[in-house]
Amino acid sequence: MGYFENIRESVRTIFEGMAITASHMVRKPYTVQYPDRIDVRVQDTLPFRYRGLLDVDLEICTGCLACERACPIDCIVIDAEKDKETREMVLKRFDIDLAKCMFCGLCSEPCPTGSIHHTPEFEGADYSLESMIRRFVKAPVVAYKPSKGPETNPEIAPILKRGLRYLDEFASPGGAS
């Protein structure tokens, strides 16, 4: 390639690229101005399977410790004891250290009722590590005992329905891991 041919080729290819770049002036932009200049909250636009901060519905927690065993980094700590007199499981402590949590989702899969679940919430920044530990049990509570038929307690039924729907759509149907 000659000297002038080189120059011609350089100029031509540069203008080809510039034309494509200029065409983006009229295309729809993809960037969104997080967090204030958006129509809908980002949390509401996320897919159902989004793995955000963990939440626990204590009303339907059976105290089976499956999530504690599944967690590879031990960020879930549960103290559950059997009451000698009433023979019921009593949850004394259910802590999740969100600073340690890596949002892998392995804990919510083995949960039998969908009690521990991911929320679409992701804004979890805080000023101290201590405040990142979510303590779900304020005072000892009796663990949920699954009833044989459909749930009849009107206070628990909607929570359980949500939990089971979460299990259906999120956790694996084959029962792995």
Next chain:
Amino acid sequence: MSHAIDIDLHREGPGGLETEEMTLNMGPQHPSTHGVLRFVVKADGEVMRRAIPDIGYLHRSIEKIAEKVGYHGFMPYTDRVDYVSAMQCNQGWAMACEKLAGIEVPRRGEYCRVIASEFGRIASHLISVGATGMDMGAITPFTHAIREREYINDILEELCGARLTFNYMRIGGCAWDLPPGFAKRAIAYLDRFEPLIDEYDELISFNKIYVERLANVAPITAERAISWNLVGPNLRGSGVRYDVRRDVPYSAYPEFEFDVPVGTGERGTLGDCYDRYMVRMREIRQSCRILRQALEGIPAGPVVAKVPRTFKPAPGAVHVRVEASRGDMGWFAVSDGTAFPVRVHIRTGSYAAMAAIEELSKGLMIADLVAVIASLDIVAPEVDR
């Protein structure tokens, strides 16, 4: 630094003037070293006499962690082996465990894996070609590539709930089935994306300045590429038609039709930086082709096989290979019959590519070192693990 640097530091220049060789540190926080990489560059003016890679800045002892967390629990950690294309790492570990325990993956599960992996490969190659452009001084293509990758992240987020650390695959299959309407949206995305590859080509691949920066820089012959143990697009850039997906078939890949693009030396020497770049561009097209076939022909059925929660495979050692975005990734696992593996080793493509840089850099300009790193597509966490 333990490397012995045996280059004569003082020499007589022309006219009896004494010149001194310069030692330059490139990295670890250099923007064009793609992560935390450090190079000790011995330079004579602008010309490098040697660039010594110094690794270990991102060592997280992932292999040791596997011995502590067990088979199921190690899956999220495999995302961190190569965080630019985590899906194939997921698949490597899942395949190793399945081979240890002799588990058959359902066909739909294999298809889901292929779909997820190929989306991951496109995303990874987009980062690679975009970053190559940016290292060469063209910033626009990078933003375009990242924008398309965002859409892929959205698709994968819908599939598995995370944008980067997917943790999608499980021993025996995949964690979740495709969500309703997924295939339609994925094909709509591919329809929109494939014309954009031509646009990238016009925007950057055929740009004269860009071609001049990459062509004839650091050519690797096929023999040297094999002797250096280069894998993946780096090996194919040198004209060796070898792809684990085709030559050591795994998962559902034998059921798909796709080509293995190789470097042709179209703008310079065979195996130069431009060839490696173009191989990646062409692989994006092939991945789109595989995706279309997989999305259209996905069979019905379960996505995961029954695997007990306490996974205790029989004693033994296995080695499996997957074609990750940066080439042949080997997973070696030893079991002693308990719930924890005795030893896990991961063989990655970036590590071999990193070792080739010292030889390749001899006599290159310092600015070309950036081209070599970018075209070998080195991802720092994959080097150290």
